[in-house]
Amino acid sequence: ALSCSCQVISRLLSMPLKHPLETSLRFEAGPDKNQLRRAFAKLMDSGHALVAPLRSWARDIDAQITSLPLDPVGHFLLSTVQANSPQAFDHAIQAMALAGAMALRARGNPGDVRLAMLAGLLHDIGELYLDPALIGAGDMLDLPRFAQMAVHPQRGEQLLTSLGHYPGALTRAIGEHHERLDGSGYPARLTGDKLSPLGRLLCIVEATLGMLALPGTGWIRASFALRVIPGEFDAHLLG
Numbered sequence: 001a002l003s004c005s006c007q008v009i010s011r012l013l014s015m016p017l018k019h020p021l022e023t024s025l026r027f028e029a030g031p032d033k034n035q036l037r038r039a040f041a042k043l044m045d046s047g048h049a050l051v052a053p054l055r056s057w058a059r060d061i062d063a064q065i066t067s068l069p070l071d072p073v074g075h076f077l078l079s080t081v082q083a084n085s086p087q088a089f090d091h092a093i094q095a096m097a098l099a100g101a102m103a104l105r106a107r108g109n110p111g112d113v114r115l116a117m118l119a120g121l122l123h124d125i126g127e128l129y130l131d132p133a134l135i136g137a138g139d140m141l142d143l144p145r146f147a148q149m150a151v152h153p154q155r156g157e158q159l160l161t162s163l164g165h166y167p168g169a170l171t172r173a174i175g176e177h178h179e180r181l182d183g184s185g186y187p188a189r190l191t192g193d194k195l196s197p198l199g200r201l202l203c204i205v206e207a208t209l210g211m212l213a214l215p216g217t218g219w220i221r222a223s224f225a226l227r228v229i230p231g232e233f234d235a236h237l238l239g
Contacts, residue, residue, distance in 0.1 A: 057101040071165040095120035126156030173198035200234040
């Protein structure tokens with residue numbers, strides 16, 4: 001019987017899946033949004049450079065968290081990120097907060113604000129499919145390692161699209177979050193109007209958080225660095 005079971009398991013493991021396993025998962029309980037609220041409160045109680053500029057928007061951001069249209073599979077994937085890479089989870093919370101504040105500052109309606117926050121929260125979900133050694137790497141990447149890293153926006157977009165729960169504007173923006181208006185981004189080197197409005201916002205969110213993660217970089221210095229190359233980012237959103 002044991003031999004037979006091993007043969008069955010071996011056969012199952014050798015069979016390629018048509019879709020990622022997580023897209024077929026079903027959960028009886030929905031996501032606990034209070035976990036996200038606690039994570040946001042922890043950010044606002046920290047000494048992170050985002051705290052001061054976010055303070056004016058904190059109450060409105062917190063109020064929207066429990067209404068985020070995060071499906072159970074998305075919550076499961078985020079929980080996996082939190083368990084395996086707390087630093088990456090903190091980055092997701094920071095992106096959610098900054099994207100929400102930018103949408104609020106642009107006078108977006110509540111739906112726009114929630115969409116921006118959810119896009120920030122899930123923008124790096126494609127990193128789950130990368131070599132863990134690449135996540136949060138602070139050193140320079142050689143070409144093969146960069147090639148692996150560069151596909152994570154597309155993987156995130158494809159995964160969330162396959163779930164069928166998220167609007168196209170959100171999944172498209174996640175695929176664009178490392179692009180630049182001048183074509184210097186990746187993976188598709190999109191330019192100008194080829195980037196969606198939400199994608200343009202995520203580009204700035206990602207670049208800002210990347211700069212703030214560098215030692216000695218404060219809010220003013222990051223804000224200045226975003227403007228050094230004219231045309232790299234959306235000037236209206238930078239404001």
